[in-house]
Amino acid sequence: MKESLKESLKELTSLVGVSGSEQEVVKYMKEKLEIYADEVIVDPNGNVIAVKHGNKPGPKLMIAAHSDEIGFSVKNILPNGFILFNKIGTASDKVLEGRKVLIKGSIPGIIGIKPGHLQTPEEAKKVNSSKECYIDVGASSKEEVENLGIRVGDPIGYRSDFMEMANKDYICTKSIDNRMNCAILIELFRQIKDVEFEGTVYGVATVQEETGMKGAFMVGNRIEPDYAIVIDTIPSGDTPDVNAERDLPIYLGKGPACVIADGVLFGLLFTYSHPGVIEIIEEQAKVAGVNVQYTTLVGEGYATDAARLSFAGKGIPCAMLVVPRRYSHSPVELVNINDALGSLTILENIVKQNGKKEIKFI
Template sequence: MVKEMIRKYFQDLSGLVGVSGTEQDVVRYLKECLTPIADEVRIDHFGNVIAVKHGTAPGPKLMISTHSDEIGFCVKNIFSNGFITFDKIGYVADLLLPGRKVWINSNKIPGIIGIKPGHLQTPDEKRQVQSIREYYIDVGASSRLEVEDMGIKIGDPIVFQSDFMEMHNPDLISTKSVDNRIHCAVLIALFHQLQEMDFAGTLYGVVTVREEVEQHGALIVGNSIVPDYAIVLDTIPAGDTPEIDTEKVLPVYLGKGPACPIADGVPGFGFTFIHPRVREMIEEQAKKADVPLQLLTFIGDSYMTDASKLVASGKGIPLGVLTTPRRYSHSPVELVNLNDVVGTLKIVKGIVLDNGKKELNFI
């Protein structure tokens, strides 16, 4: 069953440490999984995974992309008394930091982000959110040498420690790095499903690096592959929690299917407006597969995907964005509904099978 396949791969992937710039463990896992089911798998010098599957007839080059990295931290300095300071990589809210368990580097060395005892906090300290510069990590060491002997060094990646928690409804899963390991699992499942199926053209299944910090990987891989068109898979915040005016601000619901942001971006940083023909593909395949599709725009609210760099790479790439809703973005308790994920896979699979049947003209 495809849902259980996705669950299995997602559980493995979410347990890996792969902060932007240090995605090696995730890349190794993806290469191992994709090699038996793709015609070719290569890793470029930057760390992008490129899996190729050739169709049975001539047709366009289609790229389906997702990203391997997650938000997190890195070791900034190790004090002589064994405490560690750290920097953010990607956006993490300061209010999430105090009292959290973390893993350091791929060996998952356990640590704790320290917190001043409530008994000793001043009234102001109880009310205020401290900045990252006031926090430290405790790994239970008493000297810098002891920390280094654990295998910790400057620049090592750090992630929130998080288990793979199934809710009372087991289709709801809470863990770290739903963004975007869930679509790494989708890409593997897609290649499995295409094993005995015919389609035209060439499929490039791509997993980029450094999406959370400027989308460097997308720009590089877009220039190297130069696909005829692309679908970017990512997660999107769900707006259906009590603190959000859902209908006014973010009409995206968990459990109501994939979301398709028609336009998104942050002024001065990046902007995406999906290509009209690719939008038609997404909407037609959603209808064909009987998958509910949530359409929205999301502009000016700190949300971008690899699409903002990919669209202007190569000769300019017509593209669409297809996303899976998740609650509690960029936290150790991101929450996703596997039924939404399966819907995303169905739409993407349909686009691959119908590759070349629609012209990519703008008007």
């Protein structure tokens, strides 16, 4: 199961699916989920909905992972062939210059950097914003760039190889957020293909999470599940530049995390996980012998699809089960595959026990 999960992750992270331009990831998810699901629907906006019916009536469970990644889009093509770009999502300015990128998923480019030999002392200390950067595709004119098929608005993603560390359980690449959970979703449907359970499971790969959690809201209104689990990633606090105990007590290798509360702003982007769904995660984690890290992450620029999904339809009881990763929203995100396996095991147990426990607030 570990190797299967790794292989799916390797294939998924090789794709560029910047928010709003997730087509390649959507095609991949549809193709893979069709092998195991009873039905797979792709809605007009690109949300992938895989349906698996149980052998008895019961509640509708939605498990949602977003398919998009942070990235950029072409803003303008200069007469000399260099390309200006916008951010799509919250990419860090600190990791822009000197990076390889792919435009439209296949056209290679480089975010330029002024030679260190020519930088002033002030320039050497300064972090250039995305508005001050440019992309070089090896062209000498606007016409040459356009002949490559590049147009204003085209998506741009990081190019980053899939790298196993010396300890092969640790994997570094781009878009671990959230291709890790797309891989988990595929593997979950593989595992439950011949399993008997009550009700119906909807495995959903949502679009545009990184730019406002739009896909989750669309699908929540369409399906109106009885409850939902949002599967995503979360920053870890276990590096020298973070005070983990004070700011973020989340560690790689200590299991998936259940986020009790998160939010960028109180209101639309604030989520408090439903106590009934938290209880289900907690109980099935204990049955499976999987350690779960519990945390809150409020006011720190972190939110998930649950922020929109929880008030879709008539209101959906939601909780968040997330996989820790280091170096968030960079081309070198790092994950421990065992944390993902723990999340997968919990989800499989939850599906098997679907309908055995009533979702209650009090």
